[in-house]
Amino acid sequence: xxxxxxxxxxxxxxxxxxxxxxxxxxxxxxxxxxxxxxxxxxxxxxxxxxxxxxxxxxxxxxxxxxxxxxxxxxxxxxxxxxxxxxxxxxxxxxxxxxxxxxxxxxxxxxxxxxxxxxxxxxxxxxxxxxxxxxxxxxxxxxxxxxxxxxxxxxxxxxxxxxxxxxxxxxxxxxxxxxxxxxxxxxxxxxxxxxxxxxxxxxxxxxxxxxxxxxxxxxxxxxxxxxxxxxxxxxxxxxxxxxxxxxxxxxxxxxxxxxxxxxxxxxxxxxxxxxxxxxxxxxxxxxxxxxxxxxxxxxxxxxxxxxxxxxxxxxxxxxxxxxxxxxxxxxxxx
Amino acid sequence: xxxxxxxxxxxxxxxxxxxxxxxxxxxxxxxxxxxxxxxxxxxxxxxxxxxxxxxxxxxxxxxxxxxxxxxxxxxxxxxxxxxxxxxxxxxxxxxxxxxxxxxxxxxxxxxxxxxxxxxxxxxxxxxxxxxxxxxxxxxxxxxxxxxxxxxxxxxx
Numbered sequence: 331x332x333x334x335x336x337x338x339x340x341x342x343x344x345x346x347x348x349x350x351x352x353x354x355x356x357x358x359x360x361x362x363x364x365x366x367x368x369x370x371x372x373x374x375x376x377x378x379x380x381x382x383x384x385x386x387x388x389x390x391x392x393x394x395x396x397x398x399x400x401x402x403x404x405x406x407x408x409x410x411x412x413x414x415x416x417x418x419x420x421x422x423x424x425x426x427x428x429x430x431x432x433x434x435x436x437x438x439x440x441x442x443x444x445x446x447x448x449x450x451x452x453x454x455x456x457x458x459x460x461x462x463x464x465x466x467x468x469x470x471x472x473x474x475x476x477x478x479x480x481x482x483x484x485x486x487x488x489x490x491x492x493x494x495x496x497x498x499x500x501x502x503x504x505x506x507x508x509x510x511x512x513x514x515x516x517x518x519x520x521x522x523x524x525x526x527x528x529x530x531x532x533x534x535x536x537x538x539x540x541x542x543x544x545x546x547x548x549x550x551x552x553x554x555x556x557x558x559x560x561x562x563x564x565x566x567x568x569x570x571x572x573x574x575x576x577x578x579x580x581x582x583x584x585x586x587x588x589x590x591x592x593x594x595x596x597x598x599x600x601x602x603x604x605x606x607x608x609x610x611x612x613x614x615x616x617x618x619x620x621x622x623x624x625x626x627x628x629x630x631x632x633x634x635x636x637x638x639x640x641x642x643x644x645x646x647x648x649x650x651x652x653x654x655x656x657x658x659x660x661x662x663x
Numbered sequence: 664x665x666x667x668x669x670x671x672x673x674x675x676x677x678x679x680x681x682x683x684x685x686x687x688x689x690x691x692x693x694x695x696x697x698x699x700x701x702x703x704x705x706x707x708x709x710x711x712x713x714x715x716x717x718x719x720x721x722x723x724x725x726x727x728x729x730x731x732x733x734x735x736x737x738x739x740x741x742x743x744x745x746x747x748x749x750x751x752x753x754x755x756x757x758x759x760x761x762x763x764x765x766x767x768x769x770x771x772x773x774x775x776x777x778x779x780x781x782x783x784x785x786x787x788x789x790x791x792x793x794x795x796x797x798x799x800x801x802x803x804x805x806x807x808x809x810x811x812x813x814x815x816x817x818x819x
Contacts, residue, residue, distance in 0.1 A: 423750075423779035423819075574738040 341577055342545035348581055351532045355489045355634050356586045358530055361469075362639040364496030368506035371639040372493040373520045374476045375406040375621060376483065377531070379610030379631055383595065383622070384655040389645075398654060403595055404627045405604060406635055409480040409618040410514035412438060415473030416507045417492060418500075420466045429463045432456035433473070434512040441475055443487040460504070470495040470503045472510060476634065482614040489634050496639070517597055517619050521637065524651060526591045526644035530636040531629040535584030545577035587628045591644045595651055596622040607660035622656075677705045677774065681790045684714040689756060689808060691796035697760035700771035708777045709785060712749035712809030712819075715798040720806050724814055731815075747815040749808045750777040 361371055382402050387394045415433040419426040435453050471492040478485035497503030521527060541547050542559045550558040564576050572578070598604065601616030609615045613631045627635055680699055684692055692714060696706050716723050727745075735741040746752045754777045762768035781790070798805060813819070 569737055571737040573736075574740070 340575070341547045344575060346585065348544070348585065350535075350581055350584045351586045354532055355491050356530045356532065356636060357492065358588070358636065358638055360641050361494040362496065362641050364494075364639065365498050366496070368495055368497040368503045370472060370474075370493050370510075370515060370520050371496045372491075373408060373515070373517055373637045374411055374474065374489060374491055375408040375517070375635050375637060376476070376478060376481060377627055377629055377631055377633050377635050378405040378407045378613045378616055378620070379606075379661075380404050380626065381604065381606060381661075382657045383653055385595065386652045386654065388649060388651060401595075401624055402626070403622045403624055403656075405610070405616060406621045406623060406627065406637070407481055407601075407616050407618055408517040408621055409477045410516050411474045411476055412441075412488075412512070412514050413472045413474050413507070413510040414438075414441065414512065416460070416504070416511070417471045417473060418460060418463060418467035418504075419469040419471070420463070421468045426469060429467060430456075430460040431473075432460055436512050438475075438477075438488075440477070440479055440486065440488055444475065444490055457508075464500055464504060467500050467504075470497065470500060470507060472507055474515070478634075480618055482617055483632050485632070491636065517621060521594055521597065521621070522648075522650070523594050523597045524649050525594050526640050527594060527623070528588055528590050528638045528640050528642075529592055529623065529627045530586065530588045530638060531627060531633055533583050533585050533587050533628045534630045536582040538580065539582040540579045541577040544579060544582045547577050589628060590642050591640050592627070593624040593651070594621055595624050596653055596656075598622070604656050604658065606658050608662050611661050677703065679705045679707065681707045681709060681785055681788055683710055683790045683792050684708050684753065684808075685710040686798045687714055687793050687796040688798050688801070689714045689716050689753070692793045693753065693757045694760055695793045695796065696757050696775065697771075700757070700761065700774055701767070705774040706776075707785070708750075708753055708775070709781045709790060710779075711753040711777050712779050712807065712812070714749070714753060714808045715801075715805050716808065716811065717798075717801050717803055717805045719804045720810075723806050723811065727811065727815070747812055748779070748817050749812050750779050752808055752812060753777050 355374070358372075364371060380402055382400055384398050384400050387397055387399045389395065414437050415431060417431040418429050420429045432453065433448070433451070433456075435447075435451060437447060441447075471494050473490060474493055475488040475490045477488060479488075495503045495507050497506065536543070540559050541561060542549055547561060550560075550562060552558060561577055564578075565571075565573050597619065599619050601618070601620055604620065604622065605615050610631065621637070629635060682692070682696060692708075696708065699706050731745050733743060733745075735743075746755050754775060757775055758772055761771050763772070809817075809819070
């Protein structure tokens, strides 16, 4: 006679809060503590789709080393990001606080769709004010915007984000930030092929879902009373309330999720070499620079994804992987 | 930081005291502050991380750890909440000494602000020491609120 086991592992992770993301471009909680020549520690791109490629395995410990390996890769289109502002943070007992910021007066017209430029603004005055506070500033961030109108997805309004400027001395970082103001940053200026990045994005939204899809509980037998797509028991008689651990229906997806240490397989500028015949489904062709990341990335196609310098210890492979073949087979039937 | 009384007129009328928690015994400091609050004063406490709790380090920690276990069984996100930052911990300690279920106590509580260190806007103002809370009279082991909070994850 078989019967239900007395205890069983929980059906879904309780480590994540299943709440909707507040905005579509996430603000990361942490940045790498970088030392060295000043540089931006992140870049915004747009997820285009997935394909697969073959490359020579170069992880020295792998049993497939120096042999051809097939891996799935995600293509992220990365039109140049434009730096249009700087922001300085000081340390306070209650966390980082903004002390100074400045914006270029020469911004692109498309940016007006997202932010209203100040009418009377003196950049020189703002610079002076910024320099007065340089001593107390501990973190510098560049304010950037994307250029989705350069892609074929039909999106006009740019997304804006703050990206940390990594530097050993704040003075150096500030001069570097000033030199970037109003200029376009290419993905090659920030990352190189072979390096590792973290990807932060908002996952696919699934709406309000029941516990079977949301938590993966079992569907009960067809003779169950009331419902068969619910939990068998939502808890004991006392306490006469539902515990927070019970899988219930609610919002599924559209959460901010960070995935760590994804290897950049290739950074390229000619999209025709990687786009499948007929284009990526629900995306189209890649017109700008692109990044091929090993593995998957959270979110649907056309979602803005933040690539960030890894905050956790990444494996040491700095060589560019040798790619032998990238599949461009049609993805439509 | 916490919202104060929104009525500007009452704010202007309310006399304000700034109290230094440096080297002050936490319980005695808070009871004195509670008294001031109920008398109608607005009180700001500075240097909260330097307030002192008497007792051996491990026994104080164990007491607070036991307190942290108290939470709603069915959903811990509903509280009761246990502050882990020195300024909030001091403020919560004062709350325990006020008639929280009466509007008198709640209003008094909203007149209390607590700070880590001394904020810039208080420079030049008179900062008074609490009368009966000097920790120098203790001849036992003691721990500062800042050190206690570091154990619970506060990052200075």
